[in-house]
Amino acid sequence: MSLLDQLNNDMKTAMKAKDKATLSVVRMLKAAVTNEQINLGHDLTADEEATVLSREYKQRKESLAEFENAGREDLIEQAKHELSVVEKYLPEQLSEAEVKAIVTKAIEQTGAESMKDMGKVMGVVMPQVKGKADGKLVNETVKAALQ
Template identity: 45%
Template sequence: MGLKEKLQEDLKNAMKSGDKIRLEVVRMLQTMLKRKEIERKGEGKDLTEEDEIQVIKSEIKKRKEAIELFEKGGRNDLAEKERKELEILNEYLPEQMSEEEIKNFVEKVIQEIGATGPKDLGKVMGAVMKELRGKADGALVQKIVKEKLQVQ
């Protein structure tokens, strides 16, 4: 089942169960995907799975930033709402790789490229993220690459 079908099914279930937050998140996600689809059609391209993941990750990033700001402002009620939305959004991402799997993949890429130190950070990050986009958190990947290349 594709993401659009899953969202449609979840929309129905949220309406039946009266889960207002899930309903809100699913509708927002459908809207954002529709906007991205229209944008891609304007470029003469179809919406890809990578585009869908990008939209979800963008919304996740917004929620994380909002949580941080609400906590700084002492608005824990609003921060909690954002956390619930974040939890729901994470359900739509593909299974994320574990830290150990990422480390192994990074080591393999470093050997393939022949990277030796901090100057190769860009090359390694580019090659790793090309393969792991959507499957691993970029910040975690960057941290692991820096550790492996001993970047200060």
């Protein structure tokens, strides 16, 4: 089942359950996937779907951080709910240990020795973890390994 089919089914389920909060998030995700499909001019591959979902997840995570900094309790709960809905569609996330193993392997492959080689390492690591790990975590792991 494609992501769009899954989103359509979940949208119908949310409508029947009169779950307006979930319905709103599913509709936003469906719109983001559809817009990406239109922009690219073809059906999305699994990697492209993961990219769209990761982008949506990151936006909501950043919004949550902003709401927490501003002390907006009313919006924090909504943002947390949106994050939980988006997480259902993301591929299973890699653990820190798995990311470290991938980074270590990439450093060996590229022969990286210092922070100057960070771009090489990131270039090897990111395609492997796309949609499966937070870019910030990967960045911090690479920095720690190269220091």
